[in-house]
Amino acid sequence: MEHIATDRGRDHSEAEVIVIGGGAAGCSAAIYLARQRRRVVLLEGRAARPPQLSDLHSGEVLSPGSQLELRRLGFDPARPITADPLERWKLQEWDTVWQRWPDGRETADHLPGGVFFWQINRGHFYKELRKLACAGGVEVREGVRVVNLLRDKEGVCRGVVARDAEGAIFEIFAPVTVDASGRNSVVLARLGLRRPEADFRRAAYMFFFSELPGAPEAGVWRQYWFGGGTTLRGSLLAPRLYRFSFETSLTERDRWLAKFGRLPAPELFLAVLDEQAPDLARSFREATRLPHLLAFAPVGFRVASVTHDGLVMTGDAAGYLDPSTGQGLEFALRSGRLAARSIGEAFSRNRFDRAAFDRYLREREAEVQPIVRQLRLFLRASRSEKLLNVAGRLPPVRRAVLGQLIKTRPAILD
Ligand SMILES: Cc1cc2nc3c(=O)[nH]c(=O)nc-3n(C[C@H](O)[C@H](O)[C@H](O)COP(=O)(O)OP(=O)(O)OC[C@H]3O[C@@H](n4cnc5c(N)ncnc54)[C@H](O)[C@@H]3O)c2cc1C
Structure with missing residues (x-):
């Protein structure tokens, strides 16, 4: 000092x-x-x-x-x-929370x-x-x-x-x-x-897209729940601008890195989606991703x-x-x-x-x-x-x- x-x-x-x-x-x-x-x-x-x-x-x-x-x-x-x-x-x-649960059930709740x-x-x-x-x-x-x-x-x-x-x-x-x-x-x-902070040792990645098949509509917050405390959530920010945040524990992230290799964040994201939700992986593969990307680890x-x-x-x-x-x-x-x-x-x-x-x-x-x-x-x-x-x-x-x-x-x- x-x-x-x-x-x-x-x-x-x-x-x-x-x-x-x-x-x-x-x-x-x-x-x-x-x-x-x-x-x-x-x-x-x-x-x-x-x-x-x-x-x-x-x-x-x-x-x-x-x-x-x-x-x-x-x-x-x-x-x-x-x-x-x-x-x-x-x-x-937004005032509507749309969620897809691990068993595939989809729900929408209004505030x-x-x-x-x-x-x-x-x-x-x-x-x-x-x-x-x-x-x-x-x-x-x-x-x-x-x-x-x-x-x-x-x-x-x-x-x-x-x-x-x-x-x-x-x-x-x-x-x-x-x-x-x-x-x-x-x-x-x-x-x-x-x-x-032990419980909050998580990693978060933020991706931005200009085109996304099956994208969320205005006023809706989408959240997908996967195993291992992994979640993907996103929404429309403005015309032709979508943001998705992908979050998981550091343990889970390390498991993926060991399994898929040290891929850059966008590729790792797609590899995990291929495994956990192939339909979503297809949409995101067809999406136009903007170059801006944010990564945080550990978040807490x-x-x-x-x-x-x-x-x-x-x-x-x-x-x-x-x-x-x-x-x-x-x-x-x-x-x-x-x-x-x-x-x-x-x-x-x-x-x-x-x-x-x-x-x-x-x-x-x-x-x-x-x-x-x-x-x-x-x-x-x-x-x-x-x-x-x-x-x-x-x-x-x-x-x-x-x-x-x-x-x-x-x-x-x-
Ligand atoms: C992945 C992720 C997603 C999040 N999503 C949300 C969300 O949806 N909603 C929500 O409420 N919060 C969210 N947060 C948390 C939120 O971003 C922070 O809690 C909030 O920004 C904290 O505000 P702050 O003013 O303390 O710091 P900051 O927002 O970081 O502001 C700090 C300011 O200080 C300036 N600065 C930095 N260093 C210096 C320096 N040396 N000299 C002078 N100036 C300096 C910076 O330029 C900046 O303007 C998220 C965080 C993460 C990691």
Whole structure:
């Protein structure tokens, strides 16, 4: 970890809080802190650039809980929406879950009236969030990447070392730094905080297609269940744009690699489908796949400690479990809000040691633990073909699972 140096440029902004990362967690924390009249500088590593397919990232799903968090944040769901999917933040919404179970049974369930999941272009969604942050008084600097923390001899975080778009390195100081830089956080790496999570050692691949025989229609989320906890889910994101996510355990993936050889991800995907669902394999072989591809492994991880002297970690930088429930963004938005509340209290007491952020720790824990329990159960159940087939046959079981996904957890809404 770098100590404060004198031979680098120094940024003289009078920041009270530095936020690393202008994603869901970072914007949420920054906006709530600015509402408390704190001087916030948000550093986003990505520079503004023309839209591209990778902006879609994983074409993520915004759960009803995320939509609620966005409304609290003042994000207008009717923000401008253009025709080009690369130029818009909201792609489509769905309210029907179509599933094919391991025994071949097919079911379709509808969400209660008026409840929808949204799918987004994450690049644009984040741009809109950063605009909202700017309008709320946050100083947003795009194209500025944090490369290290600044810590004094006692290990207290005093600010960050950053690199701007021209490559100039400089230091910024503030009493509190919020790390919201996601799963590849520089802070996680530098402080060695990442820990494995046994149940969540999964691999995920995201494929995008422009043509797909038998493709899902608008408004429908498709999910195919295979043996060994493997699942394929996807939907139409925009005209001639489909996204499918293929997820499995690392054990299962290693078994395939041993069986089929070290094939590139798209070929491995087709080889597994040939074995598990030949009809689907035929459709995907005839499909036109777009070059953009995302791969994550292991998907889930835990973070040893999310509060430190002068430093608070939020969103994925504070740990991530599994995309099964589509609640990553919801949790990022909410943990940003909880962090801001606790940091506000630290300012009112003028104390920024680790214990000053205990409220955040408690509230985050109350939020995370039920989700961890629910996900563990869900993942274990999804490894059993028998249990999956029972769910396929029993509408109340399916309704109960969907009910969990659309729950908005009123206890934490105050
Ligand atoms: C396969 C997969 C599928 C998923 N699907 C869903 C889904 O459908 N729905 C859902 O809600 N969630 C989903 N998630 C989870 C979701 O993507 C994350 O939980 C969410 O993006 C976390 O938000 P965040 O703000 O913490 O981090 P991020 O979204 O990663 O944002 C971090 C920001 O920090 C910036 N940054 C990074 N490093 C630096 C640096 N050094 N300096 C400055 N800036 C930096 C990045 O450019 C980025 O803008 C999925 C995850 C995976 C792996």
